Amino acid sequence: MATAVGKKFPNLAVDAMNELGDTFKVNVLEEAQKNKKKVLLFWYPKDFTFVCPTELHAFQEALGEFEKRNTVVIGASCDTPEVHFAWLSTAKDNGGIEGITYPLLADSNRNLSEVLGILDIASETFNEETETYIKEGDNVTYRATYLIDEEGTVFHEGVNHMPVGRNVNEFLRLIDAYAHVQSHGEVCPANWEEGKEAMSPDAKGTAAYLAKN
Structure with missing residues (x-):
């Protein structure tokens, strides 16, 4: 699987649903480019499951923090718009x-x-004992997350296996770090957080940072 980092997000329109029951199309690339906003797109395996609702509510609770950072949040799975709305109504x-x-891609x-x-x-896979083929995998997505900048370029991609939920605060940190790079031309060292010292992108900058830390 080739990484999407450093590339433009795919130019595809996808069905979506919102809490009002409206069905519409969303093109993530256009959401970034036309509105000059960053986009956080997170995929989850399936509606009406277990870890997934905890993540959707966690992103909702942090929605104001993303908005402060000029970032749109979009959820996504392979469910239909109708199933999304049923879950949104639960x-x-x-x-x-x-x-x-926030909208949910379907x-x-x-x-x-x-x-x-x-x-x-x-x-x-073929089971020799029963002499039958056994279907493996559900044809659903892993917990993949994409951060996309105002030009439509992916600057972060992460994929979790189904049982492992995400840490929403880490995505806020990544957005802060990338915004710092955009604004100041510096690079952000390990464990960087807003307000901490960054580095000049050269050998002297690295040496100076390591000397202090």
Whole structure:
């Protein structure tokens, strides 16, 4: 699987759903370029599952922080718009995602997720004991996350296996770091956070930073 980092995000329009029950098209590349905003796109395996709603609510709780950073949040899975709306209409205390206000891509034809290479593609293996083929994989996506800048270029890509949820604060940190690079031309060392010292992108800058730290 080739990385998307440093490349333009795929120019594809995908069905989407919001909390009002509206179905519309979203082109992530255009969301970035036309609106001059950063985009955080996070994929989760499936509606009405277990780790997934905790992540969707965590991104919702941090939505104001992303907005402060001129960043649009978009969720995505391979479910249909109708299934998204059913989940959006299900109360949080019943495992639902009622209250989520950002759009959810419904990549049910798997056009975008296949281009990105993030599908857990179903395959068949032959079981010699039963002499039958066993289907493996659900043809759903891993927990993939993309950060895209105002020009439509991917500056972060990360993929988690299904059981492992994401840390939303880390994406805020990555956005802060990239914004610092954009504004100041410096580079951000390990564990950098907003307000901490960055480095000049040369050998002297590295030496000076390491001498202090």
